Amino acid sequence: MSHEISRPVAKIDNREKLAGDAQYLGDLHPQGMLYAKTLRSVKARAVIRAITVPPLPEGYFIVDRHDVPGKNRVKILSDDQPFFAEDRVNYIGEPILLVVGPEKERILAILDGIRVDYEDLPPILTLADAERSQLPPLFGADNYFAEYHFSRGQVDEAFSRAARVIEGEYQTGYQEHVYLEPQGVLAVHEAGKITVYGSIQCPYYVKNALIQAFGWDGDRVRVVQTTTGGGFGGKEDYPSLIAGQAGFAALKTGRPVQLLFDRAEDIEVTTKRHPSAIRLRTALDGTGRITAMEADIRLNAGAYAGLSAVVLQRSMFNIAGVYQLPALKVRGRAVATNTVPNGAFRGFGSPQAFFAVETHLDEVARELGVDPLEFKIKHMAKQGDWTATGGTYQQEIKLPELIAEVEELSGYRRKTADFARRDGARLQGIGMALFLHGCGFTGSGERDHIKARVKLHKRADGQVEVLAANADMGQGLRTTLRKIVAQTLERPLETIIYDNPDTDRVPDSGPTVASRTVMIVGKLLEEAARKLKAVWDQPGEQEVVKDYEHPANIVWDNDTFSGDAYPAYSWGVNAVEVEVDPSTYQIDVKGVWSAFDVGVAIDERIIRGQVEGGVLQGLGYGSLEVMECRDGRIQQRSVTDYIIPTALDCPRIESRLIDNPYERGPFGAKGAGELTLVGAAPALALAVGNALGVPIRRLPVTPEYLMEVMEHGGAD
Amino acid sequence: MVTAFTPRTLVEALRFRDAGPSIPFAGGTDLMVRRKRWSGTTPRFEQPALFIGGLPELQGITTGDGVLTIGAATTLTALLEDGNVPALLQQAVAQMASPAIRNGGTLGGNLCNASPAADTMPPLYALDAAVVLQSAAGTRELPIEEFIQGPGRTALAGNELLVAVRIPPRQFKISAYRKVGTRKADALSKLSFAAVAEVDDGKLTELRIALGAVAPRVVRSRAAEELLLDRPLRQIADRLPEIQAAYAELLRPIDDQRSSAAYRRTVAWNLIRDFLLGLHLKP
Numbered sequence: 001m002s003h004e005i006s007r008p009v010a011k012i013d014n015r016e017k018l019a020g021d022a023q024y025l026g027d028l029h030p031q032g033m034l035y036a037k038t039l040r041s042v043k044a045r046a047v048i049r050a051i052t053v054p055p056l057p058e059g060y061f062i063v064d065r066h067d068v069p070g071k072n073r074v075k076i077l078s079d080d081q082p083f084f085a086e087d088r089v090n091y092i093g094e095p096i097l098l099v100v101g102p103e104k105e106r107i108l109a110i111l112d113g114i115r116v117d118y119e120d121l122p123p124i125l126t127l128a129d130a131e132r133s134q135l136p137p138l139f140g141a142d143n144y145f146a147e148y149h150f151s152r153g154q155v156d157e158a159f160s161r162a163a164r165v166i167e168g169e170y171q172t173g174y175q176e177h178v179y180l181e182p183q184g185v186l187a188v189h190e191a192g193k194i195t196v197y198g199s200i201q202c203p204y205y206v207k208n209a210l211i212q213a214f215g216w217d218g219d220r221v222r223v224v225q226t227t228t229g230g231g232f233g234g235k236e237d238y239p240s241l242i243a244g245q246a247g248f249a250a251l252k253t254g255r256p257v258q259l260l261f262d263r264a265e266d267i268e269v270t271t272k273r274h275p276s277a278i279r280l281r282t283a284l285d286g287t288g289r290i291t292a293m294e295a296d297i298r299l300n301a302g303a304y305a306g307l308s309a310v311v312l313q314r315s316m317f318n319i320a321g322v323y324q325l326p327a328l329k330v331r332g333r334a335v336a337t338n339t340v341p342n343g344a345f346r347g348f349g350s351p352q353a354f355f356a357v358e359t360h361l362d363e364v365a366r367e368l369g370v371d372p373l374e375f376k377i378k379h380m381a382k383q384g385d386w387t388a389t390g391g392t393y394q395q396e397i398k399l400p401e402l403i404a405e406v407e408e409l410s411g412y413r414r415k416t417a418d419f420a421r422r423d424g425a426r427l428q429g430i431g432m433a434l435f436l437h438g439c440g441f442t443g444s445g446e447r448d449h450i451k452a453r454v455k456l457h458k459r460a461d462g463q464v465e466v467l468a469a470n471a472d473m474g475q476g477l478r479t480t481l482r483k484i485v486a487q488t489l490e491r492p493l494e495t496i497i498y499d500n501p502d503t504d505r506v507p508d509s510g511p512t513v514a515s516r517t518v519m520i521v522g523k524l525l526e527e528a529a530r531k532l533k534a535v536w537d538q539p540g541e542q543e544v545v546k547d548y549e550h551p552a553n554i555v556w557d558n559d560t561f562s563g564d565a566y567p568a569y570s571w572g573v574n575a576v577e578v579e580v581d582p583s584t585y586q587i588d589v590k591g592v593w594s595a596f597d598v599g600v601a602i603d604e605r606i607i608r609g610q611v612e613g614g615v616l617q618g619l620g621y622g623s624l625e626v627m628e629c630r631d632g633r634i635q636q637r638s639v640t641d642y643i644i645p646t647a648l649d650c651p652r653i654e655s656r657l658i659d660n661p662y663e664r665g666p667f668g669a670k671g672a673g674e675l676t677l678v679g680a681a682p683a684l685a686l687a688v689g690n691a692l693g694v695p696i697r698r699l700p701v702t703p704e705y706l707m708e709v710m711e712h713g714g715a716d
Numbered sequence: 717m718v719t720a721f722t723p724r725t726l727v728e729a730l731r732f733r734d735a736g737p738s739i740p741f742a743g744g745t746d747l748m749v750r751r752k753r754w755s756g757t758t759p760r761f762e763q764p765a766l767f768i769g770g771l772p773e774l775q776g777i778t779t780g781d782g783v784l785t786i787g788a789a790t791t792l793t794a795l796l797e798d799g800n801v802p803a804l805l806q807q808a809v810a811q812m813a814s815p816a817i818r819n820g821g822t823l824g825g826n827l828c829n830a831s832p833a834a835d836t837m838p839p840l841y842a843l844d845a846a847v848v849l850q851s852a853a854g855t856r857e858l859p860i861e862e863f864i865q866g867p868g869r870t871a872l873a874g875n876e877l878l879v880a881v882r883i884p885p886r887q888f889k890i891s892a893y894r895k896v897g898t899r900k901a902d903a904l905s906k907l908s909f910a911a912v913a914e915v916d917d918g919k920l921t922e923l924r925i926a927l928g929a930v931a932p933r934v935v936r937s938r939a940a941e942e943l944l945l946d947r948p949l950r951q952i953a954d955r956l957p958e959i960q961a962a963y964a965e966l967l968r969p970i971d972d973q974r975s976s977a978a979y980r981r982t983v984a985w986n987l988i989r990d991f992l993l994g995l996h997l998k999p
Contacts, residue, residue: 037754104757262755583986584896585979624899628973635973640749640904648900703896703906704979711982 003659005487005667008605011479012498013227013472022227025184025199026260033186033256036063036098036249037107039114040269041089044123044338044632045138048087051096054113060101063249070215074241075208080139081304081341083213083244089118090138090303091338092632093269095241100249100257123338125632127277127298130335138303139336145301146309146334148316150561152390153327158292162283166364170280170356172699174627175273175345175620176636178644179473181229183238183270184260187246194247195222200239201231201471202511207503209240210247225500231473232617233344236513237307238270268637271343272627274299274311274334276352278319280360288368290379292327295319295356299349301334302341308334311342313442314349317565320388321357322399322434324381328388339629344513346614347674350437351621351681355699358433358682363695372686373412373432377403380434391564394553398660399434402573402595405656406432410575410593419690427580428590431686433679434573438566439671440516443556446567452548453507454524456485456532460541464489464532466498466525468509470517475673476606477517483602484522484666488529489536507545515671518602519568522666524548551664568662570670571597574615574679578687585703585710587623587688589651596675597660600668604657607672611655614676620645622681623700720765726773726879730852732766733875740877742769742789743820745813746829769822774879777801784883785848788824792836795823802883804910805839807893812836814902824878827863830870833929835895837864838910840881841926841934842891848880849873857882866932888912888922892991896983898974905929906975909987913995920944920952920995930984931968949996959992960985 016022053062065072065084072086073079085096099110124130130143137143159165185198194214200206203223210221223243228235242259249257261270276299283292297315301308316332365375381387383396407413415430440446455467466485472478482496489496509521528546535542556563577590592615601607624643628635636642661668685696694709721738723729732738739761741747751759768774774789777798784800792809795801796818812818812826812835826836827847840860847863849856849872860881863871872878890913897903907929914922923944927935940962943955969980 035756104754108754108757260755583990584894584983586896641973643898643903646899646901703983704976707979707982 003600003667005483006601006604008603009479009483009493011476011606012482013478024181024229025186025197025226028186028197028226030188030256033258034100034102034249034253035104035107036100036246036257036259037111038098039096039111041085041092041094041096043089043118043120044092044125045121046089046118047121048085048089048096049117049119051117052115054110056110057106060099060106060110061249061253062097063100063245063252064097067248067252068213069248069251070213073212074244075212076237076240076306077309078305081241081306083241083248091340093340094303095245098245098249098259100253123632124336125338125629127300127335127337130337137336138338139305143336144333145305145336146312146332148312148332148561149330150316150389151329152386153292155292155294155327155329158327159283159294162291163286164284165281166284166367167279167281168360168363168695168697170278170359170697172276172352172355174275175625176267176627176642177230177232177234177345178639178642179230179232179234182261182263182266183235183242184258185239185243185246186256186258187243187250188256189250189254193220193222194250195224196243196247197224197226198239198243199228199235200225201228201235201473201513203469203471203501203503204508205236205511206240206243209244213244214247222502222504224502225471227500228471228473231471232346233348233513234270235473236344236511238343263639264637267642268634269340271306271341273345274301274308274342274349274352276300276315278352278356280356282360282364284364284368288370290323290325292329293320293325295330297330297332297353299334299352300337300339300342302337302339304341305334306341306343308342310442311344311349313561314438315353316561317388317438317442318350318353319357321354321361322381322436322571323361323376323379324385325379338632340634346617346677348514350674351618351678354433354435354678355682355685358435359685359696362686362689376434387565389565390562393569395568395662396660397571398597398658399571399573401658402571402597403434405595405658406573406575406593409654409656410577410591412575415577416690427582427691428578429580429687429689429691430575430577431683431688431690432573432575433682433686435675435679435682436569436571437515437671437675437678439519439568439570440566441514443558443563443565444550446516446520446548447550450510450548452510452520452524454509454521454528454546455507456525456528456544458532458542463495463497464491466496467506468521468525469501469503469506470509470521471501471512473512475610476603477512480518480602480606481522481525484526485529487667488526489533515570515674518669519662519665519671520548522602522669523664526666568665568670570599570672570675572675572679574683576680576683576687578684578691580688580691580706585706587701587703589619589684591651592619592653592680594653594655594679595658596655596672597658598672598675599660599662599665599670601657602667602669607657608655610672611676612653614673615653615680616645616650618677618680619684621677621699622684623702624649625700626702718764719761720767722767723771726771726850729766729768729771729877730850730875733877734852737763737874738766739763740828741765741767742822742825743791745817745821746825768877774824782885784885786823786881786883788878788880789822792818792821792823802839802843804842804891804893804912805836808835808839808895808908808910811895811897823881827860827881828870828872828878830864830866830868832867832932833905835905835908835928837934838908838926838928839893840883841936842910842912842924843883844924845881845883847878848882849876850879851876861936864933889914890995894987904974907969907980907984909984909991911991915949915995918948919946920949921946925988925991927984929969930980931966935963935966937962937966944992952992952995956989956992959988963988
């Protein structure tokens with residue numbers, strides 16, 4: 001079904017980006033601007049005994065913890081990470097101080113001359129280290145930034161009565177965002193007010209972090225998003241750190257200060273996707289039905305808590321996949337290690353969970369001697385069923401339709417049968433993954449924490465400006481939000497304005513994360529536009545405001561993790577076909593077929609872009625993107641060594657959207673940005689497992705790993 | 717102080733080489749990357765850079781004396797565009813880096829950089845190529861195996877320039893190249909494989925196998941090749957254990973950020989084995 005709103009339009013930023021006119025952070029050079037470069041820890045864990053700085057030339061500055069006017073902690077969830085190290089360092093790359101000045105060569109020379117006297121402490125480098133009691137803990141008594149439990153149904157009883165119990169452990173590695181534009185901010189201090197321009201996703205996160213760090217009133221702090229070259233979650237949490245640092249430098253020097261990373265620095269020290277280790281145990285009755293599942297999820301959080309607790313929650317809430325399980329018990333831990341802190345990344349904990357559950361259920365089915373897809377279909381949730389946390393799937397679940405679409409596109413069942421009759425020469429396989437993504441903030445986050453507000457401003461000339469804090473980082477938000485307003489007002493798209501947000505001008509409509517923006521902010525804008533339309537004929541300027549109202553039937557208890565973890569769910573099915581080279585163990589992805597339920601697409605071409613980008617980023621996560629930390633140091637520190645897919649590595653990706661309007665989304669739209677990444681790696685791993693006839697329990701599925709699997713005849 | 721010099725002729729360049737230490741700079745695709753510093757600062761060269769990429773004497777591909785002579789500053793792209801360049805070398809070059817880097821990078825630069833993973837080397841080893849080194853005092857020619865001495869080390873003297881690569885005029889009915897990279901394009905090699913062979917009347921009359929990135933230098937085992945030469949193809953399968961033993965001591969790969977020693981060793985042998993066992997299928 002086609003909706004008027006879904007018809008593609010040219011993205012508003014096409015022209016400026018194609019012409020090279022878009023002004024990114026690095027293009028801004030205000031008069032008198034200074035450069036900043038960071039002195040970083042070379043130790044994974046140490047006490048700083050002393051820092052010796054050479055005499056500074058005129059016009060050059062050191063900015064460190066003594067220059068923080070307010071609190072030397074980055075405001076995220078808990079205030080644990082310092083802007084600049086104090087008496088100790090907890091990971092290689094941790095910022096200690098900035099050298100600031102007009103000439104880069106001299107800044108480098110000053111950095112070379114600084115001596116840091118460290119006293120080594122025994123570092124906690126791995127999950128295993130973290131659980132060894134002889135090492136002094138990095139956080140609390142047990143090294144867990146967060147530890148949660150929840151359960152539903154009679155789990156222990158189900159296991160004690162089980163006809164069969166099957167278990168497996170699944171591991172995933174790091175993923176680096178590799179946004180095209182590295183992290184960067186520019187801070188300006190003028191007339192008692194600090195302004196930070198930045199390549200960011202969440203202007204108000206940065207503003208709130210600055211308010212705490214400076215100890216100033218909000219009206220003295222302003223944050224402006226600059227045209228942002230990709231985020232993928234990487235510019236959700238990290239920019240608050242460097243915004244503070246550059247801000248302190250601007251305050252100290254009285255000059256604008258640019259802090260802009262090179263690629264190698266960005267890869268090594270910014271947040272990444274959490275590596276995970278997930279153990280699943282499934283109890284089955286005599287008929288081969290699942291009666292209960294137990295999950296134990298550990299995420300490597302790195303040296304500071306950051307967003308890890310919430311990432312962990314999403315891993316936990318998604319561990320049952322798309323399935324209706326009678327009983328479920330979940331334990332989750334975010335583990336502190338002396339490694340680079342991990343953070344938000346498209347999918348936010350769910351890619352790890354879906355890899356584990358999709359792979360595990362495939363193994364369970366094979367052990368039972370039944371077809372994995374039929375086994376999964378038998379356990380799929382339907383409308384009215386319970387979610388993992390005991391909420392209710394309130395909308396229709398169109399998984400059967402999605403599977404049918406993907407079956408039609410891919411020939412999954414026929415190929416499964418064909419490939420099973422192996423001729424020995426070719427290792428071909430196809431895998432299918434079923435997945436969902438909970439749209440928006442977890443539980444009651446929108447109501448309790450975000451409290452989004454939007455404004456529409458109608459100018460005297462009839463143009464309407466969208467006033468919201470959400471950032472277009474390439475995903476097309478400036479186009480889609482304008483479309484929603486234009487179509488509601490029945491006004492031409494060109495008459496709707498949406499500039500990069502500036503906190504002095506826009507209300508806090510929340511961060512651009514969690515697949516929430518089109519669904520939540522878009523809906524607020526639709527409602528605001530409806531209000532505006534009702535008074536459209538009144539002369540002159542007008543402003544309408546719309547605040548978030550929580551749906552009464554979404555109920556959540558954050559203490560027990562029970563109820564509706566998300567207001568709505570988007571759904572997807574992916575099939576991936578591979579051929580594995582028996583001599584080099586390299587994976588050739590032959591094709592990807594996918595179908596998604598994102599409610600209604602606000603723009604079909606933009607969604608197609610999300611699908612292709614998300615699938616490819618997911619395939620990279622699943623196969624190519626190796627990042628290892630050895631002795632606390634990231635080994636792949638350049639785009640030469642950290643391998644993301646090129647155009648030649650991009651298979652044919654065919655996709656379809658099915659129509660399933662969501663009443664509380666604008667024009668029926670739900671979230672789409674993260675969903676598209678989630679299913680690619682599990683489907684790829686299943687395809688490889690299918691080709692080789694062995695379970696794949698680790699991401700990324702590298703040739704080196706496959707060699708081990710093939711030589712030893714099984715995983716791990 | 718001279719920090720860089722752009723000669724107009726080879727003679728000028730060699731005179732500069734003679735006058736003191738310098739770093740020959742052709743395409744710069746390795747030299748510049750290795751010296752990459754903070755964006756907005758200039759790379760630092762330990763010695764004056766000698767810009768030879770534009771020297772006319774180092775360009776072009778000729779077949780004058782029967783031997784194929786490739787000017788050292790010939791770009792990788794130019795190698796792909798010349799019909800006289802052996803297919804084996806072209807196959808390797810076609811999978812190197814990206815089009816933009818191939819437009820800048822040169823054959824001579826790839827050799828002088830002397831990375832164990834240099835992709836042009838295994839084909840040149842298999843083709844018995846030689847290099848021409850020239851100084852103000854004269855010219856000498858070395859087999860490529862003698863020119864490359866180890867990672868980053870060559871036989872190039874401080875006053876010399878690599879001016880050409882020479883490949884004997886020989887066509888092979890059978891040739892095979894395989895790059896095992898980290899992805900399908902714009903990738904460094906985990907290892908690479910190049911081989912040529914001739915079969916006459918069911919017998920192997922020529923065999924040359926070269927492997928890159930599995931040891932400090934390209935591996936070519938004449939001992940292993942001898943084990944099969946002038947023998948019937950049907951005996952190959954039986955001799956595989958001997959062949960494998962001959963290669964085993966030469967394959968000395970490392971663990972690094974791109975792959976593991978175990979993978980490189982195993983896959984190197986798999987590719988040798990596949991090639992040898994596939995010979996009876998070749999025309």
